[in-house]
Amino acid sequence: xxxxxxxxxxxxxxxxxxxxxxxxxxxxxxxxxxxxxxxxxxxxxxxxxxxxxxxxxxxxxxxxxxxxxxxxxxxxxxxxxxxxxxxxxxxxxxxxxxxxxxxxxxxxxxxxxxxxxxxxxxxxxxxxxxxxxxxxxxxxxxxxxxxxxxxxxxxxxxxxxxxxxxxxxxxxxxxxxxxxxxxxxxxxxxxxxxxxxxxxxxxxxxxxxxxxxxxxxxxxxxxxxxxxxxxxxxxxxxxxxxxxxxxxxxxxxxxxxxxxxxxxxxxxxxxxxxxxxxxxxxxxxxxxxxxxxxxxxxxxxxxxxxxxxxxxxxxxxxxxxxxxxxxxxxxxxxxxxxxxxxxxxxxxxxxxxxxxxxxxxxxxxxxxxxxxxxxxxxxxxxxxxxxxxxxxxxxxxxxxxxxxxxxxxxxxxxxxxxxxxxxxxxxxxxxxxxxxxxxxxxxxxxxxxxxxxxxxxxxxxxxxxxxxxxxxxxxxxxxxxxxxxxxxxxxxxxxxxxxxxxxxxxxxxx
Amino acid sequence: xxxxxxxxxxxxxxxxxxxxxxxxxxxxxxxxxxxxxxxxxxxxxxxxxxxxxxxxxxxxxxxxxxxxxxxxxxxxxxxxxxxxxxxxxxxxxxxxxxxxxxxxxxxxxxxxxxxxxxxxxxxxxxxxxxxxxxxxxxxxxxxxxxxxxxxxxxxxxxxxxxxxxxxxxxxxxxxxxxxxxxxxxxxxxxxxxxxxxxxxxxxxxxxxxxxxxxxxxxxxxxxxxxxxxxxxxxxxxxxxxxxxxxxxxxxxxxxxxxxxxxxxxxxxxxxxxxxxxxxxxxxxxxxxxxxxxxxxxxxxxxxxxxxxxxxxxxxxxxxxxxxxxxxxxxxxxxxxxxxxxxxxxxxxxxxxxxxxxxxxxxxxxxxx
Numbered sequence: 001x002x003x004x005x006x007x008x009x010x011x012x013x014x015x016x017x018x019x020x021x022x023x024x025x026x027x028x029x030x031x032x033x034x035x036x037x038x039x040x041x042x043x044x045x046x047x048x049x050x051x052x053x054x055x056x057x058x059x060x061x062x063x064x065x066x067x068x069x070x071x072x073x074x075x076x077x078x079x080x081x082x083x084x085x086x087x088x089x090x091x092x093x094x095x096x097x098x099x100x101x102x103x104x105x106x107x108x109x110x111x112x113x114x115x116x117x118x119x120x121x122x123x124x125x126x127x128x129x130x131x132x133x134x135x136x137x138x139x140x141x142x143x144x145x146x147x148x149x150x151x152x153x154x155x156x157x158x159x160x161x162x163x164x165x166x167x168x169x170x171x172x173x174x175x176x177x178x179x180x181x182x183x184x185x186x187x188x189x190x191x192x193x194x195x196x197x198x199x200x201x202x203x204x205x206x207x208x209x210x211x212x213x214x215x216x217x218x219x220x221x222x223x224x225x226x227x228x229x230x231x232x233x234x235x236x237x238x239x240x241x242x243x244x245x246x247x248x249x250x251x252x253x254x255x256x257x258x259x260x261x262x263x264x265x266x267x268x269x270x271x272x273x274x275x276x277x278x279x280x281x282x283x284x285x286x287x288x289x290x291x292x293x294x295x296x297x298x299x300x301x302x303x304x305x306x307x308x309x310x311x312x313x314x315x316x317x318x319x320x321x322x323x324x325x326x327x328x329x330x331x332x333x334x335x336x337x338x339x340x341x342x343x344x345x346x347x348x349x350x351x352x353x354x355x356x357x358x359x360x361x362x363x364x365x366x367x368x369x370x371x372x373x374x375x376x377x378x379x380x381x382x383x384x385x386x387x388x389x390x391x392x393x394x395x396x397x398x399x400x401x402x403x404x405x406x407x408x409x410x411x412x413x414x415x416x417x418x419x420x421x422x423x424x425x426x427x428x429x430x431x432x433x434x435x436x437x438x439x440x441x442x443x444x445x446x447x448x449x450x451x452x453x454x455x456x457x458x459x460x461x462x463x464x465x466x467x468x469x470x471x472x473x474x475x476x477x478x479x480x481x482x483x484x485x486x487x488x489x490x491x492x493x494x495x496x497x498x499x500x501x502x503x504x505x506x507x508x509x510x
Numbered sequence: 511x512x513x514x515x516x517x518x519x520x521x522x523x524x525x526x527x528x529x530x531x532x533x534x535x536x537x538x539x540x541x542x543x544x545x546x547x548x549x550x551x552x553x554x555x556x557x558x559x560x561x562x563x564x565x566x567x568x569x570x571x572x573x574x575x576x577x578x579x580x581x582x583x584x585x586x587x588x589x590x591x592x593x594x595x596x597x598x599x600x601x602x603x604x605x606x607x608x609x610x611x612x613x614x615x616x617x618x619x620x621x622x623x624x625x626x627x628x629x630x631x632x633x634x635x636x637x638x639x640x641x642x643x644x645x646x647x648x649x650x651x652x653x654x655x656x657x658x659x660x661x662x663x664x665x666x667x668x669x670x671x672x673x674x675x676x677x678x679x680x681x682x683x684x685x686x687x688x689x690x691x692x693x694x695x696x697x698x699x700x701x702x703x704x705x706x707x708x709x710x711x712x713x714x715x716x717x718x719x720x721x722x723x724x725x726x727x728x729x730x731x732x733x734x735x736x737x738x739x740x741x742x743x744x745x746x747x748x749x750x751x752x753x754x755x756x757x758x759x760x761x762x763x764x765x766x767x768x769x770x771x772x773x774x775x776x777x778x779x780x781x782x783x784x785x786x787x788x789x790x791x792x793x794x795x796x797x798x799x800x801x802x803x804x805x806x807x808x809x810x811x812x813x814x815x816x817x818x819x820x821x822x823x824x825x826x827x828x829x830x831x832x833x834x835x836x837x838x839x840x841x842x843x844x845x846x847x848x849x850x851x852x853x854x855x856x857x858x859x860x861x862x863x864x865x866x867x868x869x870x871x872x873x874x875x876x877x878x
Contacts, residue, residue: 016526305755331758351752365757368742375737
């Protein structure tokens with residue numbers, strides 16, 4: 001093994017009473033790919049932010065090439081040849097790739113895009129990036145934007161690269177491409193750190209894995225000597241059964257029929273294009289697709305939050321057998337029809353819940369209108385809050401804690417709990433496990449399964465294809481607002497889904 | 511220590527976790543003490559006066575006599591009333607900075623009723639007419655920007671601000687029409703002989719009626735915002751319009767209804783100012799209290815009960831500062847400098863409630 005490129009010694013960082021990192025020590029060598037694995041809230045990103053100069057550690061040392069350094073700002077990090085690729089890209093939309101790459105670097109005070117482009121070209125050829133340097137950012141897919149970000153830090157001469165959850169927004173095929181580029185960079189002598197919580201990526205890509213749990217450093221293992229269950233155990237601290245019990249659907253009946261809906265957004269872009277499908281009771285219908293392919297608009301159309309240009313949404317009432325058209329109805333009108341539609345939106349704190357309100361007031365969102373009284377009744381919501389906290393094991397100081405103070409997993413439990421408490425006939429959930437730890441994720445999967453067994457038509461928008469294949473009965477793939485295929489989840493494969501995801505000229509900008 | 515020199519920053523800022531309530535109040539009180547010390551130093555340096563004397567003059571100016579106490583309370587009542595009016599709008603994140611104009615319109619409607627109907631209508635009819643007219647006038651002034659905001663998402667800040675100037679010009683024109691004596695450019699006391707349309711003097715105190723009305727409004731607003739379904743809807747719309755839509759709240763309706771309420775309370779403030787206090791109207795009747803009210807409401811974090819304290823603080827400082835400038839022959843501006851320093855410290859204390867500063871640790875070698 002070669003020289004240590006960067007060493008962290010006893011790094012501690014606290015935010016108020018929360019300890020984000022406690023005495024973390026780890027070493028990254030040049031010419032290696034190190035995965036930092038940990039559940040959400042385990043302090044991975046905080047640790048990396050201290051290397052890249054965004055936070056400053058409370059105590060501890062950072063050594064680069066054997067010398068102790070102080071990194072006070074992102075500029076210091078650049079000077080030490082550290083480059084971080086964040087989850088959210090920091091690019092100027094109306095500039096081309098090349099312009100974004102040279103932006104903010106003082107090259108002898110002269111701006112010569114041609115010269116710079118030549119040098120960028122050398123880098124892209126060297127590592128095998130596929131990119132059109134003259135393309136504008138707003139015309140790019142997510143994966144292209146990510147490529148620009150990576151070239152940007154390489155152009156600045158970074159020898160240590162940190163990637164924060166780089167595959168979260170990629171299809172399996174795109175992820176493979178990224179991995180091969182990363183391997184080439186490793187062979188060139190770069191030290192690469194990748195933050196992730198996806199185990200199979202860790203195993204296929206990295207040389208070593210360091211695991212963090214609740215801000216503490218648990219240990220580092222060689223990838224070739226480990227396996228999924230050992231890593232999970234290190235991550236969670238106990239043995240975890242990673243099984244989803246999928247039952248055969250029983251008594252399936254048409255519950256929701258979406259017929260040829262079209263939707264054009266404010267910018268005039270067609271976000272939904274002749275979408276048709278049926279969701280049956282007692283079944284989980286999965287929706288797969290690259291982020292921003294129309295999943296959000298689709299669910300919002302059904303929930304009465306999106307104006308449609310065309311098409312119908314028919315609801316088959318299980319009790320009366322009556323068929324109602326939900327198109328162009330407001331959420332209140334839909335509820336007044338007796339349709340029990342529950343919706344766990346993607347944007348939990350921006351749509352499903354109100355972050356600054358306490359748990360009781362958030363429970364009340366669904367029920368406050370009931371009754372003729374002028375005043376709100378907080379008694380029933382309080383009881384519901386207590387019940388959900390107990391049933392789903394929500395970690396909170398009490399029912400009067402503002403929801404934004406809770407961790408992602410607990411926020412999600414509150415939201416899912418409330419939506420299920422309404423005993424729905426249709427349950428829609430968009431990315432319900434995004435940002436959740438393994439235990440909470442499986443809790444949510446089981447809740448969805450329970451609803452399915454109760455005869456609810458469940459619609460589940462997911463991003464992890466492995467989970468979609470394990471959990472759902474049918475999977476519908478959406479690509480650029482069009483349905484590119486509906487497959488049997490028991491028979492399909494990740495590769496098949498990946499191909500369907502980019503079928504329609506592929507990629508759409510968010 | 512390693513060979514190369516370490517430049518750890520001298521301090522860095524860290525967000526606090528939750529802070530016990532008592533400690534946050536200790537920080538706030540300390541900030542007031544610190545403000546008084548700084549004011550004292552500024553006073554000595556700039557004027558050479560004894561700061562203790564200045565402070566006692568301030569207290570004397572605010573509550574030094576029965577008349578002053580009544581005047582203080584009356585001013586608190588009006589400021590509090592306007593603050594109550596802007597609060598629901600602000601809670602909804604509707605930045606209504608047009609309270610000045612809305613109150614003025616209420617006052618104008620009141621004055622018009624007093625002038626046109628003061629002699630002809632029986633008090634039993636006159637008062638309801640005044641109340642309805644003032645509430646409607648203000649509510650219209652508030653509803654117009656709300657309507658444009660709800661339907662076309664116009665910028666309410668500019669809109670409400672512009673409406674202020676229209677209101678002022680309308681009042682100027684009205685004053686020109688009815689100036690008394692003619693040509694003086696002033697309206698003078700309306701119905702000074704008959705006192706028609708004057709609000710009643712309870713127990714001989716001119717201002718008691720105003721104070722009671724505002725006290726009732728304060729409690730009402732507290733209950734409305736905290737326990738009423740409308741109040742709950744206002745909070746949801748203010749926190750997240752998307753959540754409101756998701757849950758099926760009619761956002762347009764809530765915006766219009768809330769601004770109607772906001773305007774209506776401004777109308778009451780105008781009524782109290784014209785019929786209860788000034789018995790006259792001028793362009794300056796509201797005296798920027800429409801803007802000061804925004805500060806009162808924010809400082810109290812939109813809690814009507816806390817607003818009693820914040821409006822009291824601000825009126826107290828104003829009255830005291832006024833007294834200083836007369837007693838010591840100092841310029842008006844000096845009093846305002848002191849007020850500014852105190853408010854700056856109070857607002858600044860919130861930073862220390864939310865954040866703490868960590869200094870460079872000397873014992874770098876030892877880690878826990």
